[in-house]
Amino acid sequence: MGVLRNWNMRSRWPIEGVGPYLLLLVAFSSTAAASQAIVGRVPRVLVLYPYDERIAATTVAGEAVRARLLEATGGKIDLFSEFLDLSRFPEDRHIDRMAQFLATKYSDRRPDVVIALGEQSARFVVTHRASLAKDARIIAAGFNKSTARRMNLPSDVIGAFTEFNILKTAELAQQLQPDARHLFIIGGSSEFDRWWLETARADLAAFSKNYDTTYLENLTIEEFVAEAATFPVDSIVLALTIFKDSSGRNFIPREAVRQIAATATAPIYGPYPTYIDYGIVGGNVVTFESLGATVADLTLDALAGKPIAHVQAPHFNVADARQLERWGLSEKDLPPGTVQMFRQPSFLEQHWLAALLAFAVVALQSIVISILLLERRRRHAAEIQSRHRLLEVIHLNQSATAGALSASIAHELNQPLGAIRSNAEAASIVLRSASPDMKLISQILVDIQEDDQRAHDIISRMRGLLKKRGEIDWQEFDLNELTTTAIKILQAEAMRRGVVVSTSRAPGALPVRADKVHVQQVVLNIATNAMDAMLEVAGRERKLTLETRLTKDAKAELSISDSGHGIPDDKLATIFEPFYTTKASGTGLGLSIARTIVETYGGRILASNRSEGGAVFRVVLPLARTG
Secondary structure (H helix, E strand, C coil), X not given: CCCCCCCCCCCEECCCCCHHHCCCCCCCXXXXXXXXXXXXXXXXEEEEECCCCCCHHHHHHHHHHHHHHHHHHCCCCEEEEEECCCCCCCCHHHHHHHHHHHHHHCCCCCCCEEEEECHHHHHHHHHCHHHHCCCCEEEEECCCHHHHHHCCCCCCEEEEECCCCHHHHHHHHHHHCCCCCEEEEECCCCHHHHHHHHHHHHHCCCHHHHCEEEEECCCCHHHHHHHHCCCCCCEEEEECCCCECCCCCECCHHHHHHHHHHHCCCCEECCCHHHCCCCCCEEEEECHHHHHHHHXXXXXXXXXXXXXXXXECCEEEEEEHHHHHHCCCCHHHCCCCCEEECCCCCHHHHCHHHHHHHHHHHHHHHHHHHHHHHHHHHHHHHHHHHHHHHHHHHHHHHHHHHHHHHHHHHHHHXXXXXXXXXXXXXXXXXXXXXXXXXXXXXXXXXXXXXXXHHHHHHHHHHHHHHCCCCCCCCEEEEHHHHHHHHHHHHXXXXXXXXXXXXXXXXXXXXXXXXXXXXXXHHHHHHHHHHHHHCXXXXXXXXXXXXXXXXXXXXXXXXXXXXXXXXXXXXXXXXXXXXXXXXXXXXXXXHHHHHHHHHHHCCCEEEEEECCCCCEEEEEXXXXXXXX
């Protein structure tokens, strides 16, 4: 895992490759003058790595230093790198030989700044400063302030410190696994591994009291793997470093963690970003990229002759989204600000623009639908109001028709009433005789009953004509029967005016669906107008003909024709318009109301002139049923 020796684990580094997602806390200043501060040549910077190039922690940090320096100076800088390999060769003889070699190597190209990554690199350069970097500024990075004090770091050596805090990693695990009952801490057998274990015991002293705590140490890698396969499911596992196992084999820590995580039966957490993608859930880390950038900024200021001071590298929580899913841990339990690596974006995150457009379209459609529904409701209310107004107008028209027919109806009603009175008087005389003729009395009573029924029918027709309706009374009726009823109502008025009424019925029934009284009103309006049109006809018979038939397109038709003068050709198109009339006392609403009624029930009304004289009106209604 690329940990620098004796870094206090109070700081966490993000995972490798996480750099693009992080914001560096230290701003990069423009240092074009850096290359000019050293007269006559470009500046030289030497980067010392404590281990070999396989250790990711120092390698990533070093590459971040190099990239930042090259960018800031436009490439006008000499960068040198040396890997001390002090993990595999910690002996003093190797260290002395390495110091002698480097002193000789750089004797003609003394570095202006030496960057020591890790405690071991810092000790090396401080010890051999006189031969290697006598006049150079030294910047150390990758360990904490307490380590710097313990190693008596000279005051003119500037540190970019990292505080690795294993407790914060444990607290992250606790938030994700609040029901955990066991705590396992894994550490190797190297000097640094043992230091880590001692630090963890101190830092986790209070935290571990809440768990059944076990420290796994001095084991071979095979034993670590076997133990991991037996962890209780309600366990928190903290992986420190394994640079060396109990058998003396050397490891890159993240590779050792990978083997352990492969068989683990509980989630594993660690304080280093390089452990991400090697099986751990996450931890509180310091990003190597941000550490490298911090060191590079100190270097640029040092090359420019500016004063520099110790700085602290930033740390944060990081988690592997794949491991969260593997162990069934909820991302909602992560502390605020936690960076999730390898998180698959949701559909909305991947297609936010298309989703936004779809939402806009749906919202627009919803608005349009709402407007249409509102208009539909308004239209429905308007239709109801219009229907009520139509019913009122029809009722007024019915009342006017009844008024026009009142004289004839009164005359017609007087006939059965007079007959009833005459029959009653006759019956009284018969009953006063010495021997009343009971057979005659019986016949008189039958006549009275018939006359009473005639009077009742006349009154019923009048009541139907005058009845006010609040709603349309949809019903199915025979157009033939309605025509017969209309003729009975008109018969007395026709006789008074000298009009001969005749009818021709279609064979069979003509069932239509409408309000029977309304259609009857249409017939009465047209027939009354027809009788009015024949008032000035002289020299020939006044005829009113009502005829029903089934049309070719299977509809019921009632035609009402007269023998008057007809309708002027230039007026045929306007006779159904409101307020059009040829009568001095007319309102011009009768035919307009008739058309409205017929169209309400899906029909149509037509007017034309007959070739033999007079006009004909045709009322066409759809059949309620066919066959």
